[in-house]
Amino acid sequence: MPEEILADTEYHIEDDAELDRIIFHIVSPDLSTPKILMEVETPEDYSTFFIDRLRETTKGTKYRFQDNSWIKDQVRTALTSQHAFVDTSERLAEKFQELFQSDKRLIPGALMLLKIKNKDKTYGAIIKYDDMTVISYTTEVLNDGKAKPILNQFLNNFVQDKKAIQKSVLFDISCPNSSIICTDRSGSKGDITEKLKDFLQADRLFSSTLLTERLITALEETAKSQPTLIPPEIRKRLKSKIRQAVKDTVEFDPENHEQILTAAFGEAHKEDKIKKAFAASLKKQKISSEKFEISPEAIKQGSKRIKQTYEGVRVTYTSDDVNKNIFFEEDGAKKIIRIVTDQYVLEDESDD
Structure with a gap:
C-alpha cells in the first residue's frame, strides 16, 4: 500500500462523539488466562470520560496494518457486527495476555475494546489501561463543627491521568485503507514496542x-x-x-x-x-x-552553493570550484569575487 494513500487519513474526535459500546477484560502477569467480563451495559454514561482519553491518542504515531494482520479484519467485523463484538474482545485479551505474559513491564489492568460514533465515521479503539492505586476522601462534620477527613483506598479504577493508559490504538473502520494511530508508554522516539507491533501486526507509516x-x-x-x-x-x-x-x-x-x-x-x-x-x-x-x-x-547537502551580492550579482558554484575556478577575497570592507575560466559558454540577455 503506497504511503501517500494512507497518509491522507486524519483523526479528529468531534465534540458530540459518543461511546457506543465498551467491553474490557482483566490481564495480568499473575494470570494464566485473562479474566473475562461482560460488556458494559450503559456505555453512554461513561462517554465523556473515555472519549477525552482517546483525544490524547489522536496525538500518537501513525501506523498501518500489515496485509496479513490478524487483528485488522477481526476488529472491523467486531465493530460492524452486533454479535462479534464480545467474542472478538475475548480473543484480543487472550492474545494480549499470551504475548505479554513473560514481559515484566506488564502491569495488571484492563484491555478494552471500544466503538465510537463520530458523526459520519465509526472509530474503534483498543486501550490497555493500567491499574493505579488512588485515595479518595470524604469529610464528616463532627459535633464540635470540625471537619474530619475519611480516606478510602481503591485499586481497580480508571483514572483521568493519561499515564494510566499504557497502550492505545485508534482506527477508522469507515475507511478500509486508513492508517491507525498508536501510543505506547513503553516505546521510545514515537515508536511502539516490538511486542505491540507483533500484537497488531503493524508497521510505522512513515520512515x-x-x-x-x-x-x-x-x-x-x-x-x-x-x-x-x-x-x-x-x-x-x-x-x-x-x-x-x-x-x-x-x-x-x-x-x-x-x-x-x-x-x-x-x-x-x-x-x-x-x-x-x-x-x-x-x-x-x-x-x-x-x-x-x-x-x-x-539531511542532504546541496550539490551547489550560492552567493549573491548586495547589487544583485549571483554566483552559483560547487565546493570543488573554490580556490580553483573561483576565489573569494576581501579588501578591507569590500568583498571580491574572482573567477578564472577558459571561455564563456553563455553571453546573452536575460528577462529575469
Missing part, C-alpha cells in the same frame, strides 16, 4: 527518512511564508541553517516546537506568526503528531 525530509520542508515553508520575520543573517543562508538545525535536533518532539524553531530562526521563534505557520505546515505535511528520531541520511 524516519521521510519524516525528516518532511520536517525540513515544513521549516522551509514556514520561512517562505513569513520572510519579513526571519533575521537577514539567517535569511541569506536559510537552507544551510535549517538543515543544521534539524541535524542538531536529534529527536523531534511534536509537543515542543521551541527548540527547533530557535535553532532554525533564532529570535524569530518567539513570533506567533512563525509558530502558527510552522504548526500549519506540519499539519500539511501530515506529521503534526509524529515523534521521531532524525535521520542523518535525509
Whole structure:
C-alpha cells in the first residue's frame, strides 16, 4: 500500500462523539488466562470520560496494518457486527495476555475494546489501561463543627491521568485503507514496542527518512511564508541553517516546537506568526503528531552553493570550484569575487 494513500487519513474526535459500546477484560502477569467480563451495559454514561482519553491518542504515531494482520479484519467485523463484538474482545485479551505474559513491564489492568460514533465515521479503539492505586476522601462534620477527613483506598479504577493508559490504538473502520494511530508508554522516539507491533501486526507509516525530509520542508515553508520575520543573517543562508538545525535536533518532539524553531530562526521563534505557520505546515505535511528520531541520511547537502551580492550579482558554484575556478577575497570592507575560466559558454540577455 503506497504511503501517500494512507497518509491522507486524519483523526479528529468531534465534540458530540459518543461511546457506543465498551467491553474490557482483566490481564495480568499473575494470570494464566485473562479474566473475562461482560460488556458494559450503559456505555453512554461513561462517554465523556473515555472519549477525552482517546483525544490524547489522536496525538500518537501513525501506523498501518500489515496485509496479513490478524487483528485488522477481526476488529472491523467486531465493530460492524452486533454479535462479534464480545467474542472478538475475548480473543484480543487472550492474545494480549499470551504475548505479554513473560514481559515484566506488564502491569495488571484492563484491555478494552471500544466503538465510537463520530458523526459520519465509526472509530474503534483498543486501550490497555493500567491499574493505579488512588485515595479518595470524604469529610464528616463532627459535633464540635470540625471537619474530619475519611480516606478510602481503591485499586481497580480508571483514572483521568493519561499515564494510566499504557497502550492505545485508534482506527477508522469507515475507511478500509486508513492508517491507525498508536501510543505506547513503553516505546521510545514515537515508536511502539516490538511486542505491540507483533500484537497488531503493524508497521510505522512513515520512515524516519521521510519524516525528516518532511520536517525540513515544513521549516522551509514556514520561512517562505513569513520572510519579513526571519533575521537577514539567517535569511541569506536559510537552507544551510535549517538543515543544521534539524541535524542538531536529534529527536523531534511534536509537543515542543521551541527548540527547533530557535535553532532554525533564532529570535524569530518567539513570533506567533512563525509558530502558527510552522504548526500549519506540519499539519500539511501530515506529521503534526509524529515523534521521531532524525535521520542523518535525509539531511542532504546541496550539490551547489550560492552567493549573491548586495547589487544583485549571483554566483552559483560547487565546493570543488573554490580556490580553483573561483576565489573569494576581501579588501578591507569590500568583498571580491574572482573567477578564472577558459571561455564563456553563455553571453546573452536575460528577462529575469
